[in-house]
Amino acid sequence: MNPSPFAQPYPTRRTVLRAAVAAGATLPLLSACVTSGDDDKPASAAGDKSATNPLGVKEDAALEVVIFKGGYGDDYAKKAEGLYTQKYPKATIDHKGIQKVGEALQPRFVANTPPDVVDNTGAGRLDLAALVGAKQLSNLNDLLDAPSFDDPAVKFKDTLLPGVVEDGTFDGAPLVLNFTYTAWGIWYSKPLFASKGWTYPKTWDEMIALCATIKAAGIAPWTYQGKYPEYMNDPLLSMAAKTGGTDLIKAVDNLQPNAWKADGLKAAAEAFAELAAKGYIMAGSEALSHTEAQAAWCQGKAAFIPSGSWLEAEQKDVAPKGFDMVMGAVPARTSSDKFGAAAIQAASSESFIVPSKAKNVAGGLEYLRILFSKQSARSFAETAGTLPAIAGATDGLTLSSGLGSTRDAVNAAGKEAFTYRFRTWYAPLAKAVDDATGELINKRATPAEWADRIQKAADALAKDSSVKKYTR
Incomplete structure (x- = not known):
């Protein structure tokens, strides 16, 4: 951050x-x-x-x-x-x-x-x-x-x-028109993967298998901006959205009872708990700021890092020449996902009125x-x-590796670009999700405890008559 x-x-x-x-x-x-x-x-x-x-x-x-x-x-x-x-x-x-x-x-x-x-x-x-x-x-x-x-x-x-x-x-x-577009995904160095013969995974099973290979090569499979666990929320919630589709996203945003205990969210929480359990997150990541984690990633200490499409610009003075970072869509959790493998989380910003x-x-x-x-x-x-x-x-423009990969991801997602709105609408719930995910990926909470904790916060918010509610 x-x-x-x-x-x-x-x-x-x-x-x-x-x-x-x-x-x-x-x-x-x-x-x-x-x-x-x-x-x-x-x-x-x-x-x-x-x-x-x-x-x-x-x-x-x-x-x-x-x-x-x-x-x-x-x-x-x-x-x-x-x-x-x-x-x-x-x-x-x-x-x-x-x-x-x-x-x-x-x-x-x-x-x-x-x-x-x-x-x-x-x-x-x-x-x-x-x-x-x-x-x-x-x-x-x-x-x-x-x-x-x-x-x-x-x-x-x-x-x-x-x-x-x-x-x-x-x-x-x-009432508002946003001029810029941001997408979220999982980032990696294209030349690193090419030199190792690694292929970006399309499914979570492929991700776990690749993480084992990466770890055996002496590189941490993942790191993240530990002081800001919301960065790890993005791939987790993206995976859940792919599994549960629009119904899951709306249930979460509309503060529906037991929304956070849906099968898609449970499966996504289990997936990211698996990363931690198998030692696939770089040791010490929890204590790192966004700049420290991203610098370690650019130094080749980790293969993957979650972020939005601003990452390339933030790292322009840090990434070594030829690093050529690119963004991939979050891998699918199941074979019956309601969104396709190319679906991504994206939102607009820079508000004009x-x-x-x-x-x-x-x-x-x-x-x-x-x-x-x-x-x-x-x-x-x-x-x-x-x-x-x-x-x-941007059609026909020669773009940098990161921006080009973002454009390609947005084009591939098409109408299956999605976003949650609870962060925009309910800051207390956003913080509850961030805190719970920090506990989950540091092995201090189980997936069930993660869901219970967030659902409790969502229920309290739903019952609070002093908070204006929004629906979608």
Whole structure:
């Protein structure tokens, strides 16, 4: 877990899945300050809708764009602004690239004078849950149903990668659009495996057999970011999702009774307990930070490490030349899994919003239609080194080994890219899962005790009337 995730191009596990609703890193007090409803809502600029102007942009209306200027910079946003002014040459654009989004914009939301587009990212971002509750965000249905900027025959929503619309949906309304896409899997050095004649396993039985071979070669089969056991949760929960499919994921996220005791979760917990029991996790891993574990892995002390697709960027100054890391999908646990072997856990991040009380809502929506075009997203991928949330945006590009493997994994998964949302919705449950998994993979809890412990936390949360519940 990078203590300063916004200083480098990839988000960390916490910033990705907690970006939608988490309040811990957002600007406090917003929920007590913003107003709701349509009171004092300014008239928004609007023009006539047409085939070439599907969102009804007023061609000479000014547009204000605020971008979080973090690891990705803001040049990609400026390029999209250039495309906007090419189409609407009478429009002027006020661009602001800033760091503390919440601090800068909270007073403007309170005063009902927000910008037209906001990249709501960074440690000081605005509290999305508070904005949603105060009805401060525009519904994006018109944008989603509009023709895409690249191809009028294809709807905008059909150009997005799986899960992107759902990631920004609150109580059935699409209110947030995430620009980047992160996938999780198991990482290894492709040249190391080639030199040893090892083949990445597709099933867990193959994984266990390969681990025995790797250990015999004097290399630890696995390590992990021990101080942050959530990293090991990703492959464990991915395996469970493959076995139990959508029903299992929904049961977990919806806090259903005994959800954590499902056969798929039990089997996945048993699989990762087996890694520990057979000595296939590098000794001392539990005490390592993410940087220490990943450095050991890059030094060839372990063959596998779990992580998200930001790993390559985090290790660019650590990995030796020719290490050529790649990401593989989590192996299948059973032969009757409901998802295919290529299914992966993935989610979108880098949240863009169009405030409902903006002066130029139509222009804000049009800007997003342009920003999320292949032309714009391709440019972003080339400079930022991460996947945009737009299907096919990196096709034909020469990518690094890690990013290329991520793209290939996302393409192979197709519609079987999935994600859990309990981390986003319920931070206490996320911590309970992390703590329990730490005990499991260090042989201090059995799989049954792991499930009991998490289920107890989930049940307590379900009964707590003070906690807002979400469903999917």
